[in-house]
Each structure stands twice: as C-alpha cells, then as structure tokens.
Amino acid sequence: MKEEQTAKSPPQQVMALVMEAGSTLLENGGEVLRVQQTMQIMAQSLGLPDFHVYVLTSGIFASAQGSVSEVRHMPYITVNLGRVEAVNELSREVAAGALTLQEASARLQEIRAMPPYSRLTEVVAAAVGAGSFAYLFGAHTPAPMLVAAVAGAAELLLTRWLQKLHINRIFSDMAAAAIAMAIVLGCGALLPGLNANSAVIGALMVLTPGVALVMGIRDFINADYLSGTIRLISAVLVAGSLAFGVGFAYTLARQLWGVAL
Amino acid sequence: MTNPLGLLAQFGAAALATVCFSVLFGVQRRHFWACGLTGAVGWLAYLAATGVGASPAMATFLAALPLTLLARVFAIHNKAPVTLFLLCGIFPLVPGAGIYYTAYYFLLDDRLQCLNRGVETLKIAVGLAVGIALVSSLPMAKKRG
Structure with missing residues (x-):
C-alpha cells in the first residue's frame, strides 16, 4: 500500500471536494460526461484510490476505496456557464498538480459564490x-x-x-x-x-x-x-x-x- | 433579404440576440464576441440555405454544421468548454416559432396546419440534433477533455 502519498489528504476530504466540484458543474448546466470526466480527473490527481462515479441529469453517485461514498440529488438546474467554465479551469489546475486540497477547496467555494449578472x-x-x-x-x-x-x-x-x-x-x-x-x-x-x-x-x-x-x-x-x-x-x-x-x-x-x- | 444592408442587419441582430442570451446564462464577458459570432454565423447559414430553397429542417441541419464547428474552434481558442458557445449560439435555430405556430393552429382548431407545424418543428429539432452530432463526432487535432 502507498499510504504515504494518500495520507496527506484524507480520502473523505478529497471525496468531499470532488463531489462538490461535480455537483457545481451539474447544477450550473454542465453535461453528464463532463461532470463524470472532471470528477475522475480530480480524484485521480488528488490520489483517491478506486474512484467510481455515475452521473445522471439529476444526481451523482460516487464511491472510493475504504467505504468512502457520497450521493447527491440535484433536481434543479440553473444555467450559469461562468461557473462551469471556472470549475473546468480548476480541474485543469488540479490535474497539473498546481493546487493543494485546501487551495482547491477555497477556490471551489469562491466559484460557488460567483454571482450571476445583476x-x-x-x-x-x-x-x-x-x-x-x-x-x-x-x-x-x-x-x-x-x-x-x-x-x-x-x-x-x-x-x-x-x-x-x-x-x-x-x-x-x-x-x-x-x-x-x-x-x-x-x-x-x-x-x-x-x-x-x-x-x-x-x-x-x-x-x-x-x-x-x-x-x-x-x-x-x-x-x-x-x-x-x-x-x-x-x-x-x-x-x-x-x-x-x-x-x-x-x-x-x-x-x-x-x-x- | 439579398441586399447587403439587410444581411448585415440580420447578422447584427442575430449576434445581439445571442449575446443577450449568453448574459442570461452567466457567460463571462470575455466570451461574448465568440458567442455572438457563433450565433450570427449559424443564422446567416440558415438564411443562405433557405435562400437556395432548402426546407426549414434541412436549412437548420446545414446551419448547425458551421455553427458547431465554430463553437469547437472557439472552445480551443478561448480555452473554455464547448457548451458555452454551443448553448448560446444555437438559440437562433431553436424552433421557437414552430412551437408557437403549433399551439396557435391548435387553438384555431386548424388540425391540418397544427399537425403540419408540429411535424415541421420535430423535423427541425431532429435536423439540429443530427447537425450537432455530426460535427461533435469529428475528431479534431487537439482533443478537449
């Protein structure tokens, strides 16, 4: 087992971040495949082993090694493509290894708070x-x-x-x-x-x-x-x-x- | 519709309409020009196709081709998801008129016209779908994730 690398960021926290990123995408009008791929890329880059995700128009089901699993139900979609773009950018930076878990979480909170136009x-x-x-x-x-x-x-x-x-x-x-x-x-x-x-x-x-x-x-x-x-x-x-x-x-x-x- | 001034007005109105919809969808300001251009090119292609005698459904299909291609090019150029440009740019081609006229003839109890318009609207939607699907499936030099 390679607990050395993964010990830095507990799987629960990584899962919480990945799930938050995925739901932000889905809620704001990202298509199913994009949500799925973004979550997989982020989980892989942040070292979440055995990550599996199934995305539907109105929900996300994800699990990872060690009984880490989350389910989200999102019946309402309000299109805000600015947020979709921002999460996309975030996942690219995470994949490039430019962000720590804390930085990524902070950025995601900012994105979720991005206001629509007045x-x-x-x-x-x-x-x-x-x-x-x-x-x-x-x-x-x-x-x-x-x-x-x-x-x-x-x-x-x-x-x-x-x-x-x-x-x-x-x-x-x-x-x-x-x-x-x-x-x-x-x-x-x-x-x-x-x-x-x-x-x-x-x-x-x-x-x-x-x-x-x-x-x-x-x-x-x-x-x-x-x-x-x-x-x-x-x-x-x-x-x-x-x-x-x-x-x-x-x-x-x-x-x-x-x-x- | 063949005079250049009229075409320019159509182009401008389509671009303006598309940009307005990108505001409603929360698109960042720096992508407005790309969204507007995508929508305007799609609309001009539609006008050109109907001008040479294509049916509305066929014209929608033909217009969806350059439109989707442009959306993909802008996605690479602006480093943003294709959805951004496609969702906004497609609006001039969405069969809003078809939906309205179907309801209108339904109310007037003109069943023949109602069915006519309904089938027409469905065909336009299918044309749109096939157009987007075709160009979306083309492999591009730089694949986006």
Missing part, C-alpha cells in the same frame, strides 16, 4: 434579446420589437420571482408564456396592425427549451441515453407549457373581449 442586466438582456429575435422572425417595424422586448422583460422577472418561491418549472413557464401573450394581445388592441406573431415568437424565445434540447442531444451523443431522455422529456414539457400558456391567454382574451389575433 437583475437589471438580466432584464435588459432579456428585453434586447426578445426584441432582436422579433426582428429575426419577421418584424420590420420597431413596434413589434418593442412589444417583444417588454414581454421578454416581464417573462424574466416573473420566472425569476416564481423560482425564488420554489414554484415548479412547468407552472412558471405556463404563467410566463401567458403573461407574454397577454402583453402582446394588449398592445395589439392598442396598436392596430401590429405584427403580433413575430412579437410573440421573439418574446417566447426567452423561455424556449433550447438548453434542455441541446444538452439532451449532447448527452445522447455521449451515449448517456438515460440522461438524454430526461432532458428531452423536459424540453418537450417546457414546449408544451409554453403552448398551453399562450393558448390560455389567447382563449381568455377571446372569451372576455373578443380579441382576435
């Missing part, structure tokens, strides 16, 4: 993004782009607020899509001749399940079929929620005021 920046980004998409999808006058921007900003504020209240994703997507549709219909009633379709599509882009779709595809490519299936199902569910939200607002408006699209 709420104001996010709102502006959602508004400008929705407006630009409205243009790409056929808006040729400023009016639908502006309407899409307002609806996009409203969607972002609403989803972030519902997220804070721990309302589930399906409901918050339905509500946000309904609000967006209501805003567009309301503006359409005020501005006759508004290109409502391009405005709605632009606004809905903020909610489209692009992340789940692409991540699902990437999981499939990496032969993580179970994780890929989970993501694709969530993509379909989100798409369905959007459709339902739009439909709800539209039907309500038609029943109440006879607004036509």
Whole structure:
C-alpha cells in the first residue's frame, strides 16, 4: 500500500471536494460526461484510490476505496456557464498538480459564490434579446420589437420571482408564456396592425427549451441515453407549457373581449 | 433579404440576440464576441440555405454544421468548454416559432396546419440534433477533455 502519498489528504476530504466540484458543474448546466470526466480527473490527481462515479441529469453517485461514498440529488438546474467554465479551469489546475486540497477547496467555494449578472442586466438582456429575435422572425417595424422586448422583460422577472418561491418549472413557464401573450394581445388592441406573431415568437424565445434540447442531444451523443431522455422529456414539457400558456391567454382574451389575433 | 444592408442587419441582430442570451446564462464577458459570432454565423447559414430553397429542417441541419464547428474552434481558442458557445449560439435555430405556430393552429382548431407545424418543428429539432452530432463526432487535432 502507498499510504504515504494518500495520507496527506484524507480520502473523505478529497471525496468531499470532488463531489462538490461535480455537483457545481451539474447544477450550473454542465453535461453528464463532463461532470463524470472532471470528477475522475480530480480524484485521480488528488490520489483517491478506486474512484467510481455515475452521473445522471439529476444526481451523482460516487464511491472510493475504504467505504468512502457520497450521493447527491440535484433536481434543479440553473444555467450559469461562468461557473462551469471556472470549475473546468480548476480541474485543469488540479490535474497539473498546481493546487493543494485546501487551495482547491477555497477556490471551489469562491466559484460557488460567483454571482450571476445583476437583475437589471438580466432584464435588459432579456428585453434586447426578445426584441432582436422579433426582428429575426419577421418584424420590420420597431413596434413589434418593442412589444417583444417588454414581454421578454416581464417573462424574466416573473420566472425569476416564481423560482425564488420554489414554484415548479412547468407552472412558471405556463404563467410566463401567458403573461407574454397577454402583453402582446394588449398592445395589439392598442396598436392596430401590429405584427403580433413575430412579437410573440421573439418574446417566447426567452423561455424556449433550447438548453434542455441541446444538452439532451449532447448527452445522447455521449451515449448517456438515460440522461438524454430526461432532458428531452423536459424540453418537450417546457414546449408544451409554453403552448398551453399562450393558448390560455389567447382563449381568455377571446372569451372576455373578443380579441382576435 | 439579398441586399447587403439587410444581411448585415440580420447578422447584427442575430449576434445581439445571442449575446443577450449568453448574459442570461452567466457567460463571462470575455466570451461574448465568440458567442455572438457563433450565433450570427449559424443564422446567416440558415438564411443562405433557405435562400437556395432548402426546407426549414434541412436549412437548420446545414446551419448547425458551421455553427458547431465554430463553437469547437472557439472552445480551443478561448480555452473554455464547448457548451458555452454551443448553448448560446444555437438559440437562433431553436424552433421557437414552430412551437408557437403549433399551439396557435391548435387553438384555431386548424388540425391540418397544427399537425403540419408540429411535424415541421420535430423535423427541425431532429435536423439540429443530427447537425450537432455530426460535427461533435469529428475528431479534431487537439482533443478537449
């Protein structure tokens, strides 16, 4: 046995670090294969013997020699690619042997505390993004782009607020899509001749399940079929929620005021 | 859409939209230009493909090829995970319009159009998937872990 090298860092602490790094990646939108490989590389570099890990979209199972094992369940993913990149960088430095266990743990805590952009920046980004998409999808006058921007900003504020209240994703997507549709219909009633379709599509882009779709595809490519299936199902569910939200607002408006699209 | 000014506007709007989405995904500022360029190139490729008569699904597939390639090049150049550029850059090609029109015709009870749009959306998603899968599987000089 080569306890001399491994004695420096107790397996439990190494496992805790590796698990923390893996969950940070998974929670912030890393794909399954990346999480798995990063954890393996880190465990190997830090001398954790007999390390095995199984990663799913919503959980990590890992074990190592000496009855060291950890399981994590992570049902909620909030995409923050800045953190994914930072953990990636960290694992590269650990693999190069440039960091001790303590340094790596400290760095990981910093990464986990990395703030997203401010709420104001996010709102502006959602508004400008929705407006630009409205243009790409056929808006040729400023009016639908502006309407899409307002609806996009409203969607972002609403989803972030519902997220804070721990309302589930399906409901918050339905509500946000309904609000967006209501805003567009309301503006359409005020501005006759508004290109409502391009405005709605632009606004809905903020909610489209692009992340789940692409991540699902990437999981499939990496032969993580179970994780890929989970993501694709969530993509379909989100798409369905959007459709339902739009439909709800539209039907309500038609029943109440006879607004036509 | 063939005049250069219009193309430039499309390019700019696609880049702007992609950068806005990278803000929402917490991408670091230094990658914004790469994300924007990835998205804009994908969108122009899509426009070019539809311009020569490709179906939306086919055009999405064709556009996903240069887009994914560019994402991989930027990943190596900027030393960052491919996900960063791919996730943001793909957004102009995500069939948001398809989802909306499927729901729209569903509401109008136009079943033929609803089914039409639904199948179309599915085809676009498949085209996107195959495009990404093809280029992701290409071996590259420097393999990233």
